[in-house]
Amino acid sequence: MRRQQAILEGLDMGALDEVGRLTQERQPQNEGPYRLKGNLRHAKDDACGFEVLDTFERFNQSNDIYTRGQWDSRIRSEKVLNWFKGMFKTGLGVRNADGYSVRDFALRNAGWMGANLTIQRSLHQGRVDGFLDYIQPYSEPNAEQVAVESPAAMAEEIKRVSRLFGADGVGITHSDPRWHYTHSFATKALAEKPYAIPEGLPNVIVIVTSMHYDAVKCYPSATAGIAVGHGYSRDCELVQSIATYILNLGYRAIASVNDSSLAIPYAIQAGLGEYGRNGLLITKDFGPRVRIGRIHTDLPLGHDEPIRFGVREFCDTTCRRCADACPPKAIPQGPPTEVIPNQSSIIGIRKWQIDAEKCFKFWVNQATECGICMRVCPYNKDISRWWSRWYYRAWQRLAASPFKKLALWLDVKLKFGERMKPSQFWQQFRSR
Ligand code: SF4
Ligand code: SF4
Numbered sequence: 559m560r561r562q563q564a565i566l567e568g569l570d571m572g573a574l575d576e577v578g579r580l581t582q583e584r585q586p587q588n589e590g591p592y593r594l595k596g597n598l599r600h601a602k603d604d605a606c607g608f609e610v611l612d613t614f615e616r617f618n619q620s621n622d623i624y625t626r627g628q629w630d631s632r633i634r635s636e637k638v639l640n641w642f643k644g645m646f647k648t649g650l651g652v653r654n655a656d657g658y659s660v661r662d663f664a665l666r667n668a669g670w671m672g673a674n675l676t677i678q679r680s681l682h683q684g685r686v687d688g689f690l691d692y693i694q695p696y697s698e699p700n701a702e703q704v705a706v707e708s709p710a711a712m713a714e715e716i717k718r719v720s721r722l723f724g725a726d727g728v729g730i731t732h733s734d735p736r737w738h739y740t741h742s743f744a745t746k747a748l749a750e751k752p753y754a755i756p757e758g759l760p761n762v763i764v765i766v767t768s769m770h771y772d773a774v775k776c777y778p779s780a781t782a783g784i785a786v787g788h789g790y791s792r793d794c795e796l797v798q799s800i801a802t803y804i805l806n807l808g809y810r811a812i813a814s815v816n817d818s819s820l821a822i823p824y825a826i827q828a829g830l831g832e833y834g835r836n837g838l839l840i841t842k843d844f845g846p847r848v849r850i851g852r853i854h855t856d857l858p859l860g861h862d863e864p865i866r867f868g869v870r871e872f873c874d875t876t877c878r879r880c881a882d883a884c885p886p887k888a889i890p891q892g893p894p895t896e897v898i899p900n901q902s903s904i905i906g907i908r909k910w911q912i913d914a915e916k917c918f919k920f921w922v923n924q925a926t927e928c929g930i931c932m933r934v935c936p937y938n939k940d941i942s943r944w945w946s947r948w949y950y951r952a953w954q955r956l957a958a959s960p961f962k963k964l965a966l967w968l969d970v971k972l973k974f975g976e977r978m979k980p981s982q983f984w985q986q987f988r989s990r
Contacts, residue, residue, distance in 0.1 A: 579748035580629040585901075586620035586750055592740045598906075600734065605864040606826045607833060610736070611896055614906030617820065619690065619739040620750050623902045623914040627922075629748040633915070641922045645670055645787075651925025657779025657980030658925070666783030666926060672791025676798070676815075684746050688794050688815040691742060692755055692854075695805060695812065696798075703808030710860035716800070720765055723799045724792060726848070727766040727841060729828025729862045733759055733854060737820040755818050759810060759854040761861075763800065764821075764828040766841060766848040767792045769932075771940040772986065774847055775978035777929040778885075782980075786927055789849035790815065797851040809857040820904070821850040829862035832869035836880035836889055836931035837912035840869045842954070845937030868958025869937065873910070876962040879975065880931035888916040889931060934975035936966065 580586060598614045619625060626633045627642065644650035645667065652660050676688040685691040706712045713730050720728040741750040769785035776782040797813035804811035822839045825831060830850075831841040838846035842865070874893065881889040894909045902914035921927045932938060936957065939950040957965040969975065 580620055580750065582631055586618040587741060588618070589615040589740050592616070594735060598736065600736075602827060602864055605866070606823070607864075607866070607870050608823065608826075609894070609896075609908035611906045611908060613896070614736070615904070616736060616738065616740045617904045618741045618750070619743045619753075619818075620741060621901045622743070623918045625690070625743040625745075626902060627918065628743075628745060633918070635922075638922050641925060644925060646674065651780065653925075657776060657781045659780075661984070662780040662980060663783075663926075666780050666787055669784035669787030669789075669791060671787075673787065673794050673815075676794040684744060686745055686817075688790075688813075688817060690745055690817050692818050693794070693798055693801070693813040693815070695801060695810075697802075697805055699805050699810055700808040706858045708860075709858040712858060713860040713862075716763060716804075716857070716859060719803055720763070720796070720800055723796050724767065725765040725796055725800075726768045727830050727843065729764045729825065729830045730859050731762050731764065731824065731828040731861050733762055734824070734827065737823045739818060742818070753818070755812060755814070755854055756810070759812060759856050761855050761857065761859045762824055762828070763853040763855065763859070764825045764830060765793070765796055765800070765851045765853075766825065766830055766839075766844070767796065767851070768844040769847045769849065771847065771938075771942070772978060772983055774929055774933050774938065775976075776980045776983050777933045777977070778924055778926075779980045780924075780926040781983055782929060783926045785847075785929070786849075793849050793851040797853055801853050801855075804853065804855050804857050807857065809855055811857070812854040814852045814854065815849075819852065821852065824852055825850050826864060829865050832866060833909060834869055834880070834935065834937070835873035835877070835910045836935060837910060838932065838935075840935070840937050842867055843941055845939060846932045846935050847938050867954060872936075872957045872962055872965070876957075876966050877936065879934045879936065879966075883930050883934045883975075884917075885928075885930065886913075886916040886920040888913040888920070933977065936969040936974060938975065 599610050603610060627638045640650055652663055677686055680687045680694055687693045717728045739753050742753050744751040767789055769789045773782050773785040793815050801811035801813040825839045826833060831839045834840040834846060840846050841848050878891055881891045889912060890910055896908045899911055899913040900915050903911055941947040941950050953965060
């Protein structure tokens with residue numbers, strides 16, 4: 559309880575008086591002296607669909623829209639602070655509307671509980687494990703190291719272990735400093751602090767967990783928030799379980815969820831999907847309806863290759879559903895570009911640029927998060943039944959063929975992506 563109170567206090571206006579805090583005048587440092595040396599491009603970039611330019615700069619966590627919501631007076635407000643507090647404090651955001659009742663927020667906040675336990679673990683050390691800082695290991699690696707004869711066989715073992723704990727997808731890639739932050743953010747001091755993932759961990763295990771299909775159908779609403787909250791809770795548990803397995807084998811392992819590095823490029827490099835117009839990872843099985851976790855390790859592991867299954871071409875030439883449906887118009891209608899909408903975007907990558915300021919403002923006005931661009935994406939399908947799995951595979955082949963317009967027409971005609979009323983969600987839930 560005392561730790562929970564510490565989170566709320568950290569979000570009080572009083573914290574603004576801390577020395578060294580970031581302000582509009584004292585902005586986060588750019589890459590400057592931390593600039594990566596040598597070739598900024600990697601041999602697998604083409605296969606990943608990455609267009610990394612000479613102007614590339616690594617991202618400073620203090621520019622992330624959630625951290626700006628704490629230090630940047632253009633973003634920070636009483637409403638924004640209440641938005642953060644709403645994850646922990648009962649009753650915030652409740653109103654007389656379908657999807658925003660006490661019960662809807664109760665379900666959302668209950669979904670976050672596992673993640674909240676991880677967050678609270680190291681708050682007394684000024685760390686926000688899993689969200690601003692990597693999750694501290696529970697123990698040192700076993701002094702007796704298990705021999706690894708084949709990195710490929712060990713990769714298979716790690717994938718089996720990950721699935722045993724509930725991962726819906728696992729890929730493995732090399733550590734890539736381009737996706738690591740230049741600085742981390744200290745939430746109590748509202749200031750920058752040094753980036754902290756330890757050196758000498760050459761491999762990254764990337765896991766995805768799927769989010770609840772029917773809950774996602776309820777976006778926008780607090781009811782849908784269980785999909786995100788529970789997704790994070792599952793992620794927190796999973797990455798710590800996998801890291802603990804590796805530590806017990808005698809190797810180093812750092813579990814990470816929403817902290818320290820950019821999750822989407824890592825997932826693409828690890829062969830888990832492609833980048834979509836909506837700024838999300840599009841996976842083969844669940845489309846954009848996933849959360850992403852990582853484990854950095856020195857356990858010898860074979861790597862996966864990036865995959866392409868037609869997403870980029872479909873978003874590029876045919877589909878605009880996410881951009882059309884986004885209420886604040888935060889998703890571009892045009893082609894990928896290197897022009898960034900504001901400081902919450904990474905510099906020097908040509909891609910579809912999401913306007914995080916517009917997106918976050920909409921979230922705050924809802925008193926919960928939004929996922930409309932996830933709901934309407936034609937790659938978001940339920941594959942839990944054999945016939946829906948069969949349909950989705952056939953649809954994917956059509957979307958990757960010259961008949962892309964037919965694929966989009968079919969998706970709209972069959973009413974995929976339409977919103978489910980939260981009251982209907984509860985009705986179905988009770989009748990199960
Ligand atoms: S989450 Fe909502 S507001 Fe943000 S980009 Fe997606 S549709 Fe737009
Ligand atoms: S909704 Fe359409 S344009 Fe947007 S990410 Fe999905 S497939 Fe691409």
